[in-house]
Amino acid sequence: MKAFASKLVDLTQKNAEKIAWQWAKDVKSNLKTNSYHDAPEEKIIDQAANFYQYFQEMFSHETPFERAEEVFQKYARERHAEGVPLHEAVYALILMRRHIWLYAEFQTIFTVEAEHRKAVESLSRTILMFDYIIYVVTREYWKLMKPEVTKN
Amino acid sequence: MQSSYATKLIDLIESKAEKIAKQWAADVMKHNRTPSYHPLRKDLVIEQGVNFYRLFRQMSLAEIPYEEAKNFSWRYAEEFYQQKIPLHEALYALILMRRHLWLYAEFQGTFVTALEKQQAVESLNRTILMFDYVSYQVTEKYQQLTVEAVNKKLGIVKTFLMGKLVGGLKNTYKVAFMAILIIAACILTYYNHTAGQVVVFTHLFYIPIILAAIWWGKKGVLVPIILAIVLVASHSIFLKNAPFVDDIIRAVMFIVIGLVVGWLMDSVKKMEEPYEPFKS
Numbered sequence: 420m421k422a423f424a425s426k427l428v429d430l431t432q433k434n435a436e437k438i439a440w441q442w443a444k445d446v447k448s449n450l451k452t453n454s455y456h457d458a459p460e461e462k463i464i465d466q467a468a469n470f471y472q473y474f475q476e477m478f479s480h481e482t483p484f485e486r487a488e489e490v491f492q493k494y495a496r497e498r499h500a501e502g503v504p505l506h507e508a509v510y511a512l513i514l515m516r517r518h519i520w521l522y523a524e525f526q527t528i529f530t531v532e533a534e535h536r537k538a539v540e541s542l543s544r545t546i547l548m549f550d551y552i553i554y555v556v557t558r559e560y561w562k563l564m565k566p567e568v569t570k571n
Numbered sequence: 572m573q574s575s576y577a578t579k580l581i582d583l584i585e586s587k588a589e590k591i592a593k594q595w596a597a598d599v600m601k602h603n604r605t606p607s608y609h610p611l612r613k614d615l616v617i618e619q620g621v622n623f624y625r626l627f628r629q630m631s632l633a634e635i636p637y638e639e640a641k642n643f644s645w646r647y648a649e650e651f652y653q654q655k656i657p658l659h660e661a662l663y664a665l666i667l668m669r670r671h672l673w674l675y676a677e678f679q680g681t682f683v684t685a686l687e688k689q690q691a692v693e694s695l696n697r698t699i700l701m702f703d704y705v706s707y708q709v710t711e712k713y714q715q716l717t718v719e720a721v722n723k724k725l726g727i728v729k730t731f732l733m734g735k736l737v738g739g740l741k742n743t744y745k746v747a748f749m750a751i752l753i754i755a756a757c758i759l760t761y762y763n764h765t766a767g768q769v770v771v772f773t774h775l776f777y778i779p780i781i782l783a784a785i786w787w788g789k790k791g792v793l794v795p796i797i798l799a800i801v802l803v804a805s806h807s808i809f810l811k812n813a814p815f816v817d818d819i820i821r822a823v824m825f826i827v828i829g830l831v832v833g834w835l836m837d838s839v840k841k842m843e844e845p846y847e848p849f850k851s
Contacts, residue, residue, distance in 0.1 A: 451707060505658075506711040513703045520696075542695055543673075550666045553706070554604065558659035564717060 427541040431519050432475045439467035442518040451510045454503045470494070470515060477548055487551040495559035505560045509553055516549045580694045584627050584672060592620025595671040599664045607656045608664060619647055623668050623705075630701055637704050644708030648716065658713045662706055669702045725839060745786050749794060752779040757801055764809035773802065773821050780825055784832035788840065795829035798822075 431438065443464045446455045455463060473490045480486040498508045520542065584591070596616040599608045608616060626643045633639035651661045673695070756776055763772050776798050783791030799822035806818045 505714055506707055509710050510703075510707050513707070546699060550663075554659055554663050554666070557662050557710070558657075561658050 427519070427523055427545065428475050428478050430523055431471055434522060435468045435471040435475075436464070438471060438518050438522050439464045441522070442467045442515055445514055445518065446511050449510070449514065452507045452514070454501075454507050455511060458501075467515060471519075474515075474519075474548060474552075477551075478544065483548060484551045487548070487555045491552050491555040492559045495556040496563070498556075499560055499563050505557065508556060508560070512549065512553055512556065516545060519545060580697075581628050581631055583675070584624050587675060588621045588624035589617070591624055591671050591675045592617045594675070595620045595668050598671065599667050602663075602667065604663045605660045605667070607654070607660050611654060615650075619650065620668060622646070623665070624672065626705075627701065636701070640701065640704040641708055644705050645712050647705075648709045648712035652713055652716045658710065661709060661713065665702065665706055665709065669698060672698060742786075749779060749783060749786075752782070753794065753797060753801075756798055760801055760805045761809075764805045767810070773818075776802075776825060777828065780829045781832055784829050785836055787833070788837035789830060789833040791833050792826060792829045795825035799825045 443460055446452045446463065447458070447460065448456070477483045477486045477490070495508070503511075523541075596613055599605050600611070600613065600616060601609065622643055626640065629642075630636040630639050647665075648661070651664075656664075756779065759772050759775065776795075780791075780795045780798065783794035785791075802818050802825075803815075803822050806813070806815065
């Protein structure tokens with residue numbers, strides 16, 4: 420598990436700033452992330468760079484879901500306080516995942532045929548981590564929305 | 572253009588949609604992250620699964636796959652919102668749908684050779700793209716439904732308190748309008764007290780008092796305090812021989828009513844606050 424994962428994780432960790440910069444450029448112009456358009460670039464690059472650091476830590480953690488809960492509940496509260504609608508926060512996370520993968524593809528880290536199997540496994544693990552993150556972020560937003568108001 | 576790898580996966584999904592949906596339903600109806608699905612009717616859950624898996628073909632044929640996904644996403648969101656499924660569980664159920672699809676493909680040995688492994692990466696990317704569209708649309712729709720429900724609940728209160736009509740004015744206009752009302756109240760008090768009339772003109776003071784509470788909440792209590800001082804001061808100057816008690820009671824009531832309505836308005840605003848990020 421560690422072998423295939425470490426390649427992608429190492430790449431993400433080493434290039435967190437670069438990937439964050441590419442993500443920030445995307446999120447600032449993407450039609451599905453309107454509330455990021457006017458946000459200061461430095462601020463959102465920092466946000467993404469931190470995210471990638473946490474992601475790398477979570478990737479190799481023994482209990483990644485618990486780690487996601489520790490870190491990303493706070494992340495959700497911060498985005499909510501900034502007034503980012505949940506669907507945009509979710510889409511920004513989706514873009515973060517895409518940019519990890521785009522960067523890995525661009526760097527052609529999985530070149531030889533034998534590495535395609537590793538690529539599938541890396542991709543699956545990345546998706547699993549993001550599934551946890553999206554679940555935790557959505558749950559926290561849902562709590563903040565106090566949906567009991569809508570009951571009955 | 573649709574490539575062969577995509578066709579392979581799509582064919583598998585379409586022919587086995589019901590089977591995969593049943594496996595997914597069994598999982599989601601006992602998974603600890605989707606407890607709200609546990610008491611649902613199994614056929615309803617399976618139907619959503621089948622709809623999701625069939626969406627694959629529809630999206631691959633559609634000119635704009637994102638638009639095609641909406642048909643499924645909105646129905647899915649509406650149906651599970653009505654069933655009072657929290658959004659994070661609805662999303663997690665979608666995540667499980669995607670996993671089951673992939674598990675089934677792996678179990679069937681759809682991608683065995685090295686070339687097929689490469690195709691698997693591409694297929695996986697395609698699955699994820701579809702899921703990304705659906706999860707974005709479901710989240711957006713859930714928020715829309717939640718905000719609508721909140722507005723419906725608070726709408727009566729807001730309309731009753733004219734929140735949308737006079738509440739929409741700019742603060743400068745509000746201050747100017749309030750100043751005019753206070754001056755009018757001073758003139759009215761002076762006129763009635765100097766003329767020694769016993770008309771119950773002070774009921775009119777509740778207009779600025781209620782407006783101030785709607786606009787500024789508890790902070791609006793400044794207006795009833797000013798009006799109470801005006802009333803009591805005017806009484807002590809112009810009605811020295813008349814009993815004080817009635818006007819003292821009126822003055823106290825101004826402040827009490829201002830505080831109660833102001834507190835209510837602050838509560839209404841607080842209830843709306845968590846939904847502000849969803850109104851864009």
